[in-house]
Amino acid sequence: MNYENLMRECFDLALKGRGKVLTNPMVGAIVFKNGKIIGRGYHRSFYQDHAEIDCFNNLEEAAEGGTLVVNLEPCSHFGKHPPCVDEVIRRKIKKVVISNLDTNPKVDGIKKLKDAGIEVITGVLENEGKKLNEKFFLNMKYKRPLLALKYAQSLDGKIATETFDSKWISNEESRAFVHKLRNDYDAILVGANTLASDNPRLTSRIDGGVNPYRIIVTNSLSLDPLSEVFLENSDNKTIIATNSTKDFDINAEIIRCKTKGGGVDLEDLLDKLYQRDIGSVLVEGGSVINNAFLRENLVDKIYQFIAPIIVSGLRSRSAFMGEGAKLISEAKKFRIDEIRRFGSDVMFEVNNVYRDC
């Protein structure tokens, strides 16, 4: 039997957990028996049941003798929940069909299933499954959040004019897509300069969206306590990340980081965010913070919007400013994986060639 259509349905189910599973993978599960689907489930949020259990809780009839289709290897260890493989065995499932193996070293669900006499098929739509959970697989491999940059630039590569004006380079369609993007990321991060010049709210203004953590990186205390991100902090998700040891009288949580190169040690910051189960961070400017992440080899992905305007000017801002490569051979290398049009704008989604996992 060809399980690809059922696996695609698992992917669709998995995507319902988008933006809510933090460092967990997005997983969907289906039980198939006698030619029909008798149960569907998915991992709804970081704090809720795994997909297999959610699926078993929604069965129309007993799962005994059925096939479980699930996009990730069922877990075999005690985490926040008991192992899913035990429940798969208890329910007398006959066959388990999987897209991706779990790269978490604590998980060896397949061995446990086979030992219990269950047939296991793996690798169904494996590449699509990896793409779906790229964040999770990167988290597992590097033990830090996935880091993406987003910026809008002119044809001549400028993200702001000489007077720091940047509203708006991209069009409304592009900006609507950015609001969707924010819903996919666990945290949005800006530097203190962007906070001062743009005063962004950093919310996800889409229906049913979950607001991300809002992170302000600064090596000084000169933040305006009346900035929107501090005034909007009713959900307690605004964080100031700093290497300063002084106290702030601001409505936000403070994360103290190590110092590197006179500023916040960004690797240390990502470690600390990961410890808090933040699995992905979207950096929304500006030039200095973009360049700092790039120089530290921490940029996994870039969403680059290009608008058909030309700014020019010697002191206008480009997306990356600061120390750069001396030779082209030393330039950071990326791969363009997707090109999309938003009206008159174009967006490149590019991934770091060193981050394949």
Ligand SMILES: [Zn+2]
């Ligand atoms: Zn599980």
